[in-house]
Structures are given as structure tokens and as C-alpha cells.
Amino acid sequence: MNIPFLGRRRDSSEPRDPEGIAELLSECELLRDQAYRAGVQLDDSVASLEALDQLVPGWRDDAEILPWLGNDAGLYLGTVLVRTVADAGWVIRQDGQPVVHLASGREFDVVAAGQEWAASGVPELSQLYAEVAES
Numbered sequence: 001m002n003i004p005f006l007g008r009r010r011d012s013s014e015p016r017d018p019e020g021i022a023e024l025l026s027e028c029e030l031l032r033d034q035a036y037r038a039g040v041q042l043d044d045s046v047a048s049l050e051a052l053d054q055l056v057p058g059w060r061d062d063a064e065i066l067p068w069l070g071n072d073a074g075l076y077l078g079t080v081l082v083r084t085v086a087d088a089g090w091v092i093r094q095d096g097q098p099v100v101h102l103a104s105g106r107e108f109d110v111v112a113a114g115q116e117w118a119a120s121g122v123p124e125l126s127q128l129y130a131e132v133a134e135s
Helices: 018-025 029-037 046-053 066-084 110-120 125-134
Strands: 089-092 098-101
Touching: 018 066, 018 089, 029 046, 029 066, 046 066, 046 125, 066 089, 066 098, 066 110, 066 125, 098 110, 110 125
Parallel strands: none
Antiparallel strands: 089 098
């Protein structure tokens, strides 16, 4: 259906407001709350990823919180990547999944990585960061 006054549908996965998207994806409220309670400050640095890796994973016993925390962990990892790796940025795939796009052209599914970390602790967020940042 073509309704001229609504404009054309966007086919691009590029967000219209990259800074607004980055700000929204960086909220990670559940993860930030868990970290705060454990005395860890999430300042969007690589050191904060290392501190998260050291948290006692009490959330693994709560099937309701686990997927949400994993999602937040992935978005936080993506936030650190976007803010610290040159030319890294958020891209929203056709399926609605946010991924980090790197200068090399590689896309990294940070949410899937965060889910794995929340469920098992492996690989560590800081290790994932190091692997992605050097590629």
C-alpha cells in the first residue's frame, strides 16, 4: 500500500537517530541495579566489564530474571564496544535485534553473547570485548 503523505518505508537497518538509539540501548536497568547492589559501578569502561565478570551469579537461580539480565549484559557489552572501539556502532537488524557493527564490516550479536554469559559465565564479557575490539 502506498500512502504518499506517510512517506516511504525505510528499508535500511541504519537507525535514524544513532545517538538516541545508543542512549536507549545503554540503559540496562536490571544489570545496573544488580551491579549497584554488589558495589560495582558501571561506567561504560572495559574495567567495568571485568568487574561484572567477578560478580557472584545469583541470578542463575531465577529463571524469570536470567533472560532479562542476559539481554542487559549483552546491551551493556555493546554499549562499551560502541563507546570505546573506533567506528563501532549500533545497527538494528531486520528481525529487530540490535547488533554492533564494526569497521571491518563484521556484526556482533551482543545480546546472544550476554545471554550466554548470564547463563554460564563463559565466555567472560571482558574476554568477548577483547576479541571483538581487536578484530
